[in-house]
Every structure is written in C-alpha cells, then in structure tokens.
Amino acid sequence: MAENFRVMFAGLAQNTDQAHAISQLATKLKAPTAKVAAFFDNKPLFAPCEKEKALKQAKLLASVGVISKLQPVETSTASSTVASDNETSSQRDERIFNALDYITSSLIRIEEKLDDLEQRLSTTQQQANADEDEDWQNDDLLLDEELTTPIKKRSNVLLFSLIAMVVILLVLLGLSFAFPDLFSV
Structure with missing residues (x-):
C-alpha cells in the first residue's frame, strides 16, 4: 500500500506578500480565497495523495512564492x-x-x-x-304438536349380562372362602 502525503504550509519566499500569494493561488486553483487563506493557518488545502502528486502540488505552491513541506499521512x-x-x-x-x-x-x-x-x-x-x-312475538305458537315425547326404551341386555357376571363372580368368591380346598390346585 502506497504511503500518502499532505502538502502543508511552511512559510513564504522572500519578497512575497501573503495577500498577493493568496489571490494568485486562489486564481490558479479556482478555489475560494477563504479556503486558501485557511491553508496559511496550517489547514489542509489538498487531500492526502501519493508522493508524486504531492510534489506537483508543492511545485505549484512554490510558483506563487509559498514554501511548503510534505507531511506523511498514515493511511x-x-x-x-x-x-x-x-x-x-x-x-x-x-x-x-x-x-x-x-x-x-x-x-x-x-x-x-x-x-x-x-x-x-x-x-x-x-x-x-x-x-x-x-319476530318471535309475532309467531303463532304451534300447539298442535305434543309437548312431551315418549322416552325411548333401550335394550337392557347389556345391563342384565353385567349383573349376571357380577353375581356369578360373587358366588365363586363365596365358595372359595367356604371351601378353600375345592379351588386349590
């Protein structure tokens, strides 16, 4: 990676007026004079760039009577x-x-x-x-139908078979208590 440099103000050449240098530099760079004047207060005028370009910028500054120095910038x-x-x-x-x-x-x-x-x-x-x-108040009540329906008779076969099974088991239990030798194997 190439190291970048920034051109910084170092001083003015002999017989060079700062106001004259500012106006000439602003004209050459087509930059506002306020930005160029800030350069003389150690503010950067150019962005950090490679060494070759920084040297060209320093040469431009020297042409208007500005002494500059290259300051390395950590990239x-x-x-x-x-x-x-x-x-x-x-x-x-x-x-x-x-x-x-x-x-x-x-x-x-x-x-x-x-x-x-x-x-x-x-x-x-x-x-x-x-x-x-x-609507429900306007409906006529249908009294022709019977109000009670007959209860359906269910088949009790299951119930009777369960009762018979329980009775048989109770009889067997009673016999096993009465005659324990009868059911021993």
Whole structure:
C-alpha cells in the first residue's frame, strides 16, 4: 500500500506578500480565497495523495512564492471504515426510524378502521337483535304438536349380562372362602 502525503504550509519566499500569494493561488486553483487563506493557518488545502502528486502540488505552491513541506499521512483503512460505518449507521438508523414511524402510523390507521367496523357491527347486531325480538312475538305458537315425547326404551341386555357376571363372580368368591380346598390346585 502506497504511503500518502499532505502538502502543508511552511512559510513564504522572500519578497512575497501573503495577500498577493493568496489571490494568485486562489486564481490558479479556482478555489475560494477563504479556503486558501485557511491553508496559511496550517489547514489542509489538498487531500492526502501519493508522493508524486504531492510534489506537483508543492511545485505549484512554490510558483506563487509559498514554501511548503510534505507531511506523511498514515493511511488507516480503519479510520475511513469507521467514518463510513458511522455514516452508514446514521443512514440505517434514519431508515429504521422512518420505517417505525410508517408502521406506527399504519397501526393507528388500522386501529381507527377496526373501531369504525366495530361500531358498525355493534349497530348492525343491535338492529338484528331488535328485529329478532319483534319476530318471535309475532309467531303463532304451534300447539298442535305434543309437548312431551315418549322416552325411548333401550335394550337392557347389556345391563342384565353385567349383573349376571357380577353375581356369578360373587358366588365363586363365596365358595372359595367356604371351601378353600375345592379351588386349590
């Protein structure tokens, strides 16, 4: 990985006026004079770049009477990654907040619609109940049918067979107590 350098202000050449150098440099670079003036206060004018490009920038500055020095800049991908991660994180956070806002407003709209439907449904049910209440009073009672139905007789075969089985088992139990020798093997 190539090392990057930054061109920094070191001083002015002899017989060079700072205001004149600022105006000439601003004209050559087509940059605002405020940014060029900040360069004279040890603020960076150019972005960090490779050594060849930094030397060309220093040569340009020397042509207007500005003495400069090359300052090595540590190329830390971690710092650029952190900056981009912070930007990405802030953009992600903004998207998350926008999504949450959208979801919240959607939930509020759904809740309002449910309330409207509930009110409509309750009024509809009340009307239906009122109609039903009135209808049963208008119906004639059918008294022609018998009010009691005969009870169906079930087959008691199962019941009688269970009772017979229990009686036989009790008789066998009684015999086993009365005559223990009879059932011993």
